[in-house]
Amino acid sequence: MVATGGLLLTLAGLFVVRAWWTTPFEVLGFGAAPEQPVAFPHTVHAGDGVLLMEDGHPKLNSDGSEAYGLGMDCTYCHRNVDKGAAASVPPVEQCMDCHKAVGGDLQEVKKVIQAWDTRQPLVWERVHRLPDHVRFVHEAHMRFFTQPGNLLPSGQQALVPSDVCSTCHGDVANMVEVNQVRSLKMGDCVDCHRDYSAPTDCVTCHY
Amino acid sequence: MGITRRQFLRWSGVSTLGAVMFNGCRIPEEELQIESPVDMPEDLVSGIDNWYATVCQHDMSSGIIVRVVEGRAKKIEGNPDYPMNQGRHSARSEAALQSLYHPDRLVEPLYRDQRLGQLVPISWASARQILSDKLAGLSDKGKFRIVTGPLRGHLALLTSEFVKGYGGAHMAFESLEQVTLKAAIKSVFGQNRLPEFDIANAKHLVAFGADFLSTWQAPVRYARAYGEFRQGESRRRGTHVQVDSRFSMTAASADEWVPVKPGGEGVLALSMAYVMIRDGYVPSVHAQALTDGKLLPALDNFSPENESVRNATGVDASRIETLAHEFANPGNQPALAIGGGSAGAHTSGLFNLKAIYALNVLVNNINSKGGVILNPDPPIKELSGQDVVSMGTPASLEEWQSLSGQNVEVLMTRGVNPIHGLPKAAGFSEVMANASFVVSFASFLDETVALADLVLPEHTYLEDWGDDVPDPGPGYQVFGIQQPVVRPFHEGTRSFGDELLILGASVANDLTGILGLEPGDEQIRPEFRDLLRKGAYDLWMQNRGSVKAETFDGFWNGILERGGWWDMEENVKSQSAPDPLPIGSDGKITWPTIEFQGQQGVDTFNLLPFLSNSMMDGTLAHLPWLQATPDPITSMTWHSWVEINSKTAKDMGIKEGDMLELSSPSGIVEAPAYLHPAVPPWTVSVPVGQGHTDYGQYASGVGVNIMNIIAPMVDADTRALAWAGTRVKVRNTGVNIDIPKFEGSVPSIEAEEGQIIQITNLH
Numbered sequence: 001m002v003a004t005g006g007l008l009l010t011l012a013g014l015f016v017v018r019a020w021w022t023t024p025f026e027v028l029g030f031g032a033a034p035e036q037p038v039a040f041p042h043t044v045h046a047g048d049g050v051l052l053m054e055d056g057h058p059k060l061n062s063d064g065s066e067a068y069g070l071g072m073d074c075t076y077c078h079r080n081v082d083k084g085a086a087a088s089v090p091p092v093e094q095c096m097d098c099h100k101a102v103g104g105d106l107q108e109v110k111k112v113i114q115a116w117d118t119r120q121p122l123v124w125e126r127v128h129r130l131p132d133h134v135r136f137v138h139e140a141h142m143r144f145f146t147q148p149g150n151l152l153p154s155g156q157q158a159l160v161p162s163d164v165c166s167t168c169h170g171d172v173a174n175m176v177e178v179n180q181v182r183s184l185k186m187g188d189c190v191d192c193h194r195d196y197s198a199p200t201d202c203v204t205c206h207y
Numbered sequence: 208m209g210i211t212r213r214q215f216l217r218w219s220g221v222s223t224l225g226a227v228m229f230n231g232c233r234i235p236e237e238e239l240q241i242e243s244p245v246d247m248p249e250d251l252v253s254g255i256d257n258w259y260a261t262v263c264q265h266d267m268s269s270g271i272i273v274r275v276v277e278g279r280a281k282k283i284e285g286n287p288d289y290p291m292n293q294g295r296h297s298a299r300s301e302a303a304l305q306s307l308y309h310p311d312r313l314v315e316p317l318y319r320d321q322r323l324g325q326l327v328p329i330s331w332a333s334a335r336q337i338l339s340d341k342l343a344g345l346s347d348k349g350k351f352r353i354v355t356g357p358l359r360g361h362l363a364l365l366t367s368e369f370v371k372g373y374g375g376a377h378m379a380f381e382s383l384e385q386v387t388l389k390a391a392i393k394s395v396f397g398q399n400r401l402p403e404f405d406i407a408n409a410k411h412l413v414a415f416g417a418d419f420l421s422t423w424q425a426p427v428r429y430a431r432a433y434g435e436f437r438q439g440e441s442r443r444r445g446t447h448v449q450v451d452s453r454f455s456m457t458a459a460s461a462d463e464w465v466p467v468k469p470g471g472e473g474v475l476a477l478s479m480a481y482v483m484i485r486d487g488y489v490p491s492v493h494a495q496a497l498t499d500g501k502l503l504p505a506l507d508n509f510s511p512e513n514e515s516v517r518n519a520t521g522v523d524a525s526r527i528e529t530l531a532h533e534f535a536n537p538g539n540q541p542a543l544a545i546g547g548g549s550a551g552a553h554t555s556g557l558f559n560l561k562a563i564y565a566l567n568v569l570v571n572n573i574n575s576k577g578g579v580i581l582n583p584d585p586p587i588k589e590l591s592g593q594d595v596v597s598m599g600t601p602a603s604l605e606e607w608q609s610l611s612g613q614n615v616e617v618l619m620t621r622g623v624n625p626i627h628g629l630p631k632a633a634g635f636s637e638v639m640a641n642a643s644f645v646v647s648f649a650s651f652l653d654e655t656v657a658l659a660d661l662v663l664p665e666h667t668y669l670e671d672w673g674d675d676v677p678d679p680g681p682g683y684q685v686f687g688i689q690q691p692v693v694r695p696f697h698e699g700t701r702s703f704g705d706e707l708l709i710l711g712a713s714v715a716n717d718l719t720g721i722l723g724l725e726p727g728d729e730q731i732r733p734e735f736r737d738l739l740r741k742g743a744y745d746l747w748m749q750n751r752g753s754v755k756a757e758t759f760d761g762f763w764n765g766i767l768e769r770g771g772w773w774d775m776e777e778n779v780k781s782q783s784a785p786d787p788l789p790i791g792s793d794g795k796i797t798w799p800t801i802e803f804q805g806q807q808g809v810d811t812f813n814l815l816p817f818l819s820n821s822m823m824d825g826t827l828a829h830l831p832w833l834q835a836t837p838d839p840i841t842s843m844t845w846h847s848w849v850e851i852n853s854k855t856a857k858d859m860g861i862k863e864g865d866m867l868e869l870s871s872p873s874g875i876v877e878a879p880a881y882l883h884p885a886v887p888p889w890t891v892s893v894p895v896g897q898g899h900t901d902y903g904q905y906a907s908g909v910g911v912n913i914m915n916i917i918a919p920m921v922d923a924d925t926r927a928l929a930w931a932g933t934r935v936k937v938r939n940t941g942v943n944i945d946i947p948k949f950e951g952s953v954p955s956i957e958a959e960e961g962q963i964i965q966i967t968n969l970h
Contacts, residue, residue, distance in 0.1 A: 093247040097278050101694065115245070122243040129239065 022183040033177035034125035038111045045072050046173040069173070074162040082142040082161040085135070089124060092116050127178050128169070134186075134205050144196075153192070247277070259692040260286050260770030264668040265306075265827060266299040268292070268425040268677040270770040273669065273692040280304055280669055280693045285427070286770045290681045292427040298821050298836050300427075305830040306667045307696055311903035312650055313664035315699040326662060331701065337661060339710055341617050341644045342373065350616040351375030356623050360674040360686075361738050362704055363598035364589055368721050369707050371594075378610070381601035382628035382824030382895060382914070383816065385424075386927035387551035389600055391560030395568065397783035399596050400582040401679035404545050407432035407439065408577035411539040412447045413530070415472045415563045416550025418455040421839065422818040423548055425679055433460070446539070448530060450475060452549055452931075453815045453850075453892045454885035456839040465530070466887040469813045469931055470801035471520035472550040473559030476566055477509040477788075477796065478516050479531040485510075486528075488535030489569045497565050498796070499787035505796050519801060521889075535570060541577030542570050549815055552931040555799035556922035561788055568785050574778075580682035581779035586749070586772070587686065587742045590676060599678055604919060605926035607633040611641070621648040621703055622665065626655040627899060627912060628824055630928065631873060632919030648703050651829055653902045663706065670695045671702045672736045675771075683778045686746060687771035688739065704735025746772055804918035805871045805934030810859060812851075814869065814935045815892040816913045825896025828906035838894070841881045842949040847910030848881040850892040851937070856882045859939065866942040869893070869935040873918050876911040879946045880939075891937060 015025055024030040043051060047069030051059040059067040075081055080088035095112045103109040115122050130136050142161040144150055151157055158164045166172065170181030182188055193200050210218075256276045263269040263283075270289025274282040283303055285296035306312075316334035317326035329337075345351055351370075357379040358366055370377045392398050404419075406412060406429055419429040436445040449461035450472060458464040467475055483489045484503050491502045498505040509516060511524035520527070534542050546563030553559065564579075572578025584591040607625075611634045618639065625635045639645055639658050647659035650667050665671075673689035709732060711718025719725070723741060724733040740763065746752070747762040752774030756762035766772045791797040803813065821836035822828045834845050841848060849867050861867065865880045869891070878893060886892065897910025920932030 089241055089243050091244045091247045093245065094277075095243075119245050121245055124241045124243065126239050126241050129234075132238075 021187070022185060023180065033175075033179040034127065036124055036177070037122055039108050039177070041176050042172050042178060043069055043174055043176055045070055045077075046074060047071065049174065073160070074165050074172075075160075081138045081165075082146075084139055085137045087138050092122060127180055128184065130184060135207060136205065144198075150196070153195070256281070259690065260288070260768060261669070261692055262289075262673070262675045262687040262689045262770065263296070263300040263303065264673070264689070265303050266297045266427060267675070268679070269296055269300050269427050270687055271296060271300050271303075272770070275692055278693060280307055288769045289687065289771060290683070290685050290773050290775075291425060291677050291687075293431055295427050295431045297427050298833060299823065299827060302821075302827065302830045302832045303667070303669055305832055306650065307669050307693070309651070309829065309903070311652065311829065311905075312667075312697060313652060313656075313662060313700070314697040315664060317662040319660045331699070334661060334663060335706075335709060338646055338663075341646075342710065345373070345616055347616075348374035349376075350614060351619075352378060352610065352613075352615045352617075353619040353621070354378050354380055354623055354625060355621040357381055357601055358598040359678060360585075360590060360676045361735070361742055362673060363595045365704055365707055365718075365722065365735065365738060367594045367598055368718060369711055372711060372718060372721075377598060378602040378606065379598060379600060380623040380625050380628065382826075383548075383552065383818055383930050384601035384603075384927060385547060385551065386601055386603050386925050387556040387560055387922050388547045390557050390925045391546075391551065391564055394557075394561055394786040395564040396573065396579065396581060396785065398581055398779075399593075400584070402582055403580040403679055403682035404429070404543060405432070405541075405577050405580050405682070406445075406543065407435035409436060409541050409543040410443065410445055410577065411534060411536075411542040412436065412445060413450060413534055413542070413544045413566070414447070414457065414461075415450045415467075415476065415544070415546035415559070416452070416552075417545050417547035418451075418457045418817065419545065419547075420460055421456040421820045422823060423457075425677070428681070446533070448533070450530075450550075452813070452887060452890055453817055454840065454883070454887075455817065456820065458885075459840060464885070465522060465526070466885075468519060468521040468887075469549065469815065469890060470553040470555050470559070470799075470803075471522075472546065472553075473555055473562035473799055474509060474516055474519040475522060475527065475530075476544070476546070476559070476562040477506060478511045478520070478527050479534060480562070480566060480569055481506040481509045482511060482528050482531035483535040483566075483569055486532065488532065489571075493569050493571055496784040497568055497788055499790050501790065501794050505788075505790060505794060508795055508798055515798070521887075534566065540570060541572045541575065543567065543572060543578055549817070549931040551922075553929050554802045554920055554923050554932055556927065556929055557924040558789070558799040561786075565785065565788065573782055581782060582678070582680040582682060583684050583777055583779050585676040585686065586684040586752070586774065586777065587745050589742065589745070603926045604630075604633055604921050604928035607635060608919075610634070610638050615642045616644065618642040618645045619648070620645070620655055620659070622650070624653045624655045624826065624902075626658065627653065627902075628895075628914060630914050630917040630919055630930075633928075648706070650700070651903055653829075654900060657901045664697070664700045665703050666691075666695055666700045669693060670700070672704065672734075672739055674739055674742070681773075683773060683775045684752070685771060685773040686742075686766075688743070688766050690767050702735055704738070705732075708733055708735060708738075743772075752777070800923055802920065803932050803934045804920050806936040807934065808936075810938065811934055811936045812891040813889055813931070814871065814913075814916070814933045815890050815931055816895045816917065817892055819894045819896045822896045825899065825906075825912075828896050828899055828909070829903040831905045834905055834909065837949045841883065843881065843946065844949070845909055845947050847876075847878040847893060847897045847913070848946065849878050849937070850881050850883050850886045852886040852888045853882040853884045855886075855888045856880060859937070861939050862943065864943045864946045866940045866944060868938040868940050869916060870938070871916040871918055871933050871935045873933070874916040876913060876916050877940060878911050879944050881946065881948075891935065 048071030051067045053059050061067050077090040078087040080086055092115050096116050099109050099112055142164055145152055145158045145164040152167055168182055172178055190200055256274050258272045258274055260272050263271045269292045270286035271283050272286045273280050283301050285292050285294045287294035315328045316331055318329045320327045351373045352375055353370055392401055417423040447461040448463045449458040450465040450467050451458045452467055452469045484491055484494055494502055511527040544563055544566035546560050551560045567579045574581055629635050645659045646661040647656040648663045648665045649656045650665050656662055670691045675687040677685050719733050722738055724737050743763055744759055747759050752772050754762055754765040754772050756765055789797045818824055820839055821833040827833045837844050861880050863882050866877050867880050868877050893913040895913050898912030899906040917930055918933040920929040922929050
């Protein structure tokens, strides 16, 4: 009885400590991708590989060939990412630029069309969120890593802003549902800032 | 264990306090959400632009690339890959954006309500029904006419088959048409297609009447080549003589301008030929075919010493001799002679152009570098048939005049404005009035469309499929492809090609079958794009040229990306001997008839209409960018004007801006004077294309339509309109206006006196 209680208490403590320092264990729905109002597949838009169906088989086009992702650039939709603090999500109008012509028969696209027709904004569940007392500016990070000579942690040279995204956000292009892959806790930030001799003054982020 | 009342209250108090406190620490719901706004925020700078290649219909024979951002066309540039213009473009191409977004565009079908006499909106379904009923109800199949601009490529093929299905006829309209040019090329070079003039590699160039840097044929291509001709690396600067009765932009660029008397261009050319043969500059064998074996004696009439030559050309014998020697000088080879424009628009038009192009035969520059390069047939078999090629040849004045006697029942016009662009004597307004039904496909309402019974709004070319087989081509096979770079801006516009296919299907002449398309059904109809793909398939199968691919889809994407297909290896290998010039019974080349209609005596002049540098024949007059583009010689904008010699004007008491009345037997117009020392004293020139009465808010009421006073003179051989064959009387009305011009609006910079060097003193 006491042993069971102690074990539970230890596990709970471990969970809290882990969640405090990094990402929580993926149990009880923690760490899972949130359910979104429209099941937007990044694989179809940003990915450029063969698309897979839920059963793991390749998705086929009407002529029998394998369907590939469009390989769109991240900045096509998250267009503020190299211009301001927030990467920004695209307005419904931008979705409609293409979807008034394509995909109108798909269940999820219908939701977008309905939002457009009824002029309702789409409200997404935030996947990445930093606390209020932290200021993170996408633009500065994009600018730094796209400068020649500043190699990404992966050892590669970023040529365009889109090459930088996966450093923190993981391989979003191959995620059907977007999930947070890095802890994005202060230690995570500071480690990287130290590696690149970026300022680690408190006011760099806390201002 | 029991809980005391006191303990219970303590625990419940702590729990409540805890619940309230912890709830306050929660992250508010809205911070866990992120919202996609409905509309695009205006201050967001867009990320990506796309450039699509297509061909330009405003400036035929130019390939363009269009910058598209967020599905909107933003900027037009020349396609660097396209062989015709190689990255260059003109203001006319650039202004296509204004066509796309024009506030006056036709956006829904209009039908003339018989009771109100007005055009009222109807649906496409009813419009199609009305039109197919009218076509099906023709009393005689032959009483159907379709009038378009000169057509090329697959649209020519489709229209030709459509017309054949009705037993009707097609007529191509071009305002200042070049019927004589096509005839001359056929006669001298034996070609149905205009040749490439290799200006870039020529050393000496003589151009007669052709304003090739501004408006003639493929001006963007010629202007690019001219840069090479003048300033190309590792070559001597080419010399250029312009023989022209008007001081055009091209004449202004030349080393020497010879202000020939109107109509005398052919006499001058043959006089040059005479000198070239007489002085042994060219072997007389080259003149064998042209003179039917008679050689120099056949040219006797054209000796520069003859008084008649001087009278016809207004050029001295010594100057003609110098021109001839320069042209034939071995050090100046390859030398090139081109002619067109007003040189071919006289009663002696065909004679003039034949004589001019014969100069090339004499210096033997055909199909050689720096000379006249013949153009091969289109690469796609279906497009090289005579039926299709003839769709590109404009109708002559005589053909227009004969139209009124043909009892046309249904008349279809597409994108042309013959009411504005033909002289009154052509009788086109009577044809329209007498036809029982007139249908017009157009993007804009103009004077012709306003008279139609049914108006069908068409896409602009930036929204539509099409193709082009440039004529003149670059000397090898080119197939340019026009793709929609944006989705149609208005929902109510349709493609002309698609509509012809629908009409063809509904009135049961098996158009799709003839064209070899899949018949389709109610849901999926064959489209014009399918016809283009079929042609492209033919090209893919040939597996040669600039685009090759494993699969047809790969090939199709390849030609869309590059703006077309070309094969530089594919050119004309053989040539036929030229037809002889007209030789009379005395064995000598017959003197041409150079006649004019109109006023004689004091204050009378030869009237030289010319194409506007920006608006051409007025088709583009509705675009404010082009209205505001200054004329290169006068810097005039937004108006018509009369170019008149400064000295003559002074003698007549005319100042700049004086409204001049120009009267011919056909009518009277008034336009302000523009004084210019380089106007030959025996001519006045007026640009065509203005004077619209019903062509949208920007063109209507601007300037005058000079075609209204053009006399119905025709070329003796082709019966084409001799549009430079009118004489007018000029009268100063005494009214003076401020003319809209750029010249003089900024004070010129004054140079210090000591810096001026008088070149004449150095001789």
